[in-house]
Amino acid sequence: MKMDKNKIGKLLTASAVPMLFLLICLFAIPLSQFSGSYLLNNIVTRLIRNSFLVLALLLPVMAGMGINFGMVLGAMAGQIGLIFVTDWGVPGAPGLILAAIIATPIAMLLGYFGGRVLNRAKGREMITSMMLGLFISGIYQFFLLYVCGSIVPFKTPGMLLSRGYGVRNALTLNVAKGFDKLLLIRIGGVNIPVGTFMIIGLICVFTVWFKKTKMGQDMRAVGQDMHVASTAGIAMEKTRIQSIMISTVLACYGQIIYLQNIGTLNTYNGADQAALFAAAALLVGGATVSKATIPNAIIGTALFHLMFLVMPMAGKYITGQAMLGEYFRMFVSYGVVTLALVLHSWKRQKDKEMDRSQFRIAVANPPDK
Incomplete structure (x- = not known):
């Protein structure tokens, strides 16, 4: 009976984060005064827009490198x-597809560089990957501001700044809805882009398949214990680099899917929040920095963006000021990562206490010979 209580306790602590944010959403939905069809339409849109980016975070977590903010x-x-x-x-x-072909070698090169850097920062991968993103952002902005149009020729003068070089701050994409329109159906007033959902399904199938491969098993072993994996003959550092490279390439595809759904590109700041929002969504789904699954990613994306959608309007109707609703949005988006990590730390502590309790019970009541 006590063992069953411990199992129930572990289940409750594992689902504490998604349950908390589900309660927040249930509280905020009536206050936001949105209709059910409007919310459903927006959740479907945000699922196809953001799910791929969130799923790109799974492999580094499996390899023991935490959330890949890089x-x-x-x-x-x-x-x-x-x-x-x-x-x-x-x-x-x-x-x-052409954009993905162009971007893939760039993403692979950046992923290899990122993996090499993170191998020199074992145990501090998350903060290091965040700093690495800021560093590469500077190079990215230099390339677009000074190289594009001056060294790299552009056919479309309207994409450049008035001085003749440097890409404009905002661009309208001619590939907008390219995947969403492949197979679009409408059910009960809700638009469902089946084509994009099929692409998201492919990464789920790839993730499940990859975990069963030798490389996937090596990543799992490295994530559980680097020393034991190294002793067993696994090329630990190479495996960690491979996980970051795959994650970076998948994030590249995820950003393409995200932007084709929006239809416009914020040239210089468009990628800044990608990792933060993807990490927040994954953590809201019940994942931790050491364990994450596909259901965590999908559930977390739906819950996080539902809360992200209803909180500004709920804040507006509570306070009577629209600007405070926007502050609610930013508070929630940044605070959710902090809260989820705090709850994760609390969960780990509770799990340790339950394991110690089970050990004491087993010692006090040895099985009959």
């Missing part, structure tokens, strides 16, 4: 691909 490197690579495709005037899904 995924912004892949997002920047994806944006570079979209900028060139927009300049060349390639529309729709072919333009998106």
Whole structure:
């Protein structure tokens, strides 16, 4: 009976974060005064827009490297691909595929560099990957501000600043809705882009398959214990680099899917929040910095963006001021990561206490011989 109580306790602590944010959403939905069809339409839109980016975080977590805030490197690579495709005037899904082809080698190179750096910062991967993203952002902005149009020729003068070089701050993408329009159906007033959902399904299938491969098993072993994995003959540092490279390339594709859904590109700041929002969504789904699954990613994306959608209007109706609603939005988006990490630390402590309790019970009541 006590063992069952411990199992129930572990289940409750594991689901504490998603349950908390579900309660916040249930509280805020009536206050926001949004209709059910409006909320459902927006949740479907945000799922297809953000799920791929969140799923790109799973492999580094499995490899024991925590949340890969360096995924912004892949997002920047994806944006570079979209900028060139927009300049060349390639529309729709072919333009998106071409953007992915252009961006893939850039993402692989950045992922390899990021993996090498993180191997020198073992135990501090998350903060190091965040700093790495800021460093590469400077190089990315230099490339777009001074190299594009001066050294790298552009066919479309309207994409450049008035001085003749440097990409404009905002661009309208000619590949907008390229994947979303491939197979679009409407059910009960809700638009469902089946084509984009199929692409998201592919990364889920890839993740499940990859975990069963030798490389996936090596990543799992490295994530559980680097010393034991190294003793067993696994190339630990190489495996960690591979996990970051794959994550960076997937983040590149995720940013392309995200931007084709929006239809516009914020040239210089578009990738800045990608890692923060993806990490927040993953943590809200019940993942931790040491364990994350596909359901964590999908549930977390839906819950986080539902809360992100209803909180500003709920804040507006509570306080009577629209600006305070926007402050609620920013408070929630940044605070959710902090709160989820605090709850994760609390969960780890509770799990340790339950394990000690089970050990004492087992010692006090040895099995009959």
